[in-house]
Amino acid sequence: MKTELHDVFMAEGRELLAAMRRALAADGPSLPELFRFSHMLKGNVKLAGYPELEPIVVPLTECLRLAKQSGRLTEEQAAAVSEAVEACQGILEGRVAGGSQAVVERLRKAASPLEEGVEGAAVKILLIEDSVLQALVIKKELAQSDGVVYAVECRRSLAEGLERVTQGGVDVVLLDLNLPDSQGLETFTEISARAPAVPVVILTVAADDGLATAALREGAQDYLVKGQIDTGVLTRAIRYAIERKRIEESLWKARRELELRVEERTSQLRKANSELALFASAATHELREPLRKIVIWGDLLRRDRGEALGETGLKLLHDMQQAARRQGDIIDSLRELTRVSSSGRSSDRVDLDAVVGEIAAEMAPLFAQAGGRLTVERLPTLRADRLLMRLLFSNLVANAFKYRKKEEPPLVAVRGRPHGATAVEIDVEDNGIGFEQQYAARIFEPFQRLHDRGAYEGTGMGLAICARIVARHGGSITARGEPGKGATFTVTLPITEQVK
């Protein structure tokens, strides 16, 4: 019972089909246009009540909808669409073809990769919300959005939400903070701990503003007030949340890369340093050997030809050998300095009382000879390199002894005291010749000497070595002095681990 109306619809249907053929023939057909024609055709077919056409038009429209959303139509898919359009045309012209089922099959096949593409492009939302009504509202708002496709999955408790978010494939979480099994901020922290890389938008009620801001501080991307949610607000919040999180992640990644590069550079530097130390050690050895020979050939010269040299000759020979010895000492002390700065540092439990006690015992005869005294008081136990600690304090004590006053017995005291909770201070105090305070920093530099070489032997390296040792332990060393009134060297060392 075909009506007049039926004819009107079908006339329009013919026009639509013709428009689609034209569109398909064009180079790069407009997908939104094709979909619109197909969608209208589907309406006409339904209104006209044309059961022969419906089985083709419905999948055709679906296929074009997917094509529009994913923005692409391959040649194969275009061919299937064309075929479907031709089949519709044929049916309308009364040439009922037998192969309409095959046409539908081909359409379905062509559409399926499109479907996957659209699903892949969809924004995957995990909605954790116990109110079914609220969930429906949000789903409805999202369904109305233009362009972007949202795939929404709902969970109604924190436990279910955690399980889902752990499985991955979630682009954004919409989270109600008050769930049957979790309330308040904790709901957010649980989710964010489980999936730190997934952006979270909080769903809240107007009264909970404070809670929402707290969640923002904890790292939530945004919050939406229930009852004030519309499609625009919702999709914008989701888009921004994803975008912000992506930026955060890439920042984090960049930072991580930077850290790695710094690490790499540091290890290169460390390698270069140790190569340099090796070179310095070999070089100082090579520099030192000829000096040893100079001294020995001098000895031979004195023994075998000494008479021929005469008194002046022997004096010159002696001075020459002295100079060679002195240069040897300087090279030795340089080697010591590089060794102290670059060799590996072990971390021993060092009882400084015992270490300085040993030094005191060794130096006791020297002090006794000069009528003086070395006292050791309250030294701590700490984590340090034992050999370096021994070198440090024996240098400081030797230094104090060396710069004693000729007319007064040397009195040297080594004393420890706590410096805050994490460090100790150790003073090495003497009653020697002292120095002018303005030179206090300079005496720790290599080769720096404040007193003339004739009066005090040495290479000017002892305190430089001390400064390096202290620096390698993360501590500091300072000197206070006054001419004629003695000097005090203060070593500050961190106590990295509790050892006592």
Place this chain on the structure above:
Amino acid sequence: MSAAAIVLTEDDEDDYFLAANALREAGIGERLHRVVDGEELMDYLLLRGRYAGAPGLRPILIFLDMRLPKKSGWEALREIKSDARLRRIPVVVLTSTNTEEEIARAYDLGCNSFIKKPANLDGYLALARAIKEYWLALAEIPCAAPAPDR
């Protein structure tokens, strides 16, 4: 050549001159045999290379410098002390550096003495006398190492 020799491993002409003269002055110079690097030392001890077929070379003491061309003193020391045929021969390390690490390592490898090369002539003379008095008179050492395989 005497059946029992003192081997001096030394690549440096000056140092060899000094040590040899000091040992000669101490009266033990004629028993000295010089090798110039670790390779030659091992050849000498194991009767290989140009020492193949040499008769009855039984060192009673080895002086070993650590800085040597080709095979270093460290490698030679390790090989000597891990070879059952050679490990009884006393090895006196005579070298120019004496850091804590080097001394410890040398004794770990089994050296019998570690001496820094003297810094003056008197030091060399004293060293030669001490070697003579200690290793050649006071100390008991195996009179012959097991003969190496030919």
